[in-house]
Amino acid sequence: MDFEELYRATYPRVLAYARSMASREDADDAVAEAYAIAWRRQRDIPHGAELAWLIGVTRRVLANARRTRFRAGALHALLDLQPRVPGPDPADHVEDGELRAALMALSPLDREAIVLSAWFELSGADAARVLGITHAAFRMRAARARRRLRAALSPTTTKESPTWNTT
Structure with a gap:
């Protein structure tokens, strides 16, 4: 199956999975990233398990995005707790x-x-x-x-x- 066929055959279900796990915007971004990964790693996609592989990639992309947001939020929370004393720039x-x-x-x-x-x-x-x-x-x-x-x-x-x- 070439990439275009793979995309047409799996995109609606991969997108549905992502949207069931995240906001519409995050899901759309994650699916786009998952297909970019699939494009680069076409040879690694197991024949007959393409959908499962793509959902797994999408799941990891979503998890990475959540971790990134969590870390950014944690940093902002910690910085808000830091005393605001004048000091060196x-x-x-x-x-x-x-x-x-x-x-x-x-x-x-x-x-x-x-x-x-x-x-x-x-x-x-x-x-x-x-x-x-x-x-x-x-x-x-x-x-x-x-x-x-x-x-x-x-x-x-x-x-x-x-x-x-x-x-």
């Missing part, structure tokens, strides 16, 4: 173009660990809650992120590194 830490470039060169996971601990000054436990991981996992992720950031900076950098809260 987090942007002061990245005035140096080299530091900014090194930070942007990190993977999103590494950058997120540094941003949560340095920018937002979240404790390791709070940052772990935002990310939906254990405190130990966050400490490890943050340590690796700091190591990668140091490695990305040139050895001639003389500015002190900002402190990061991972406890």
Whole structure:
């Protein structure tokens, strides 16, 4: 079955599944993403189980979207609980173009660990809650992120590194 036939044969049922699990907008987005994945992975779709495979992909796309929304909501909730005291502007830490470039060169996971601990000054436990991981996992992720950031900076950098809260 070619992709166009697969799409015509399965789309209404995949969409119905997604809409039974999420809002119309989220379902439409998830189904579009699922078919984009199916297009890229056509060879991986099991013959005779195409619908089940597509529903499984759609389910994972919806779950990922829920986790992303939860993490964003958790971050906003934690930030709302943080005391609003005047302090140094987090942007002061990245005035140096080299530091900014090194930070942007990190993977999103590494950058997120540094941003949560340095920018937002979240404790390791709070940052772990935002990310939906254990405190130990966050400490490890943050340590690796700091190591990668140091490695990305040139050895001639003389500015002190900002402190990061991972406890």
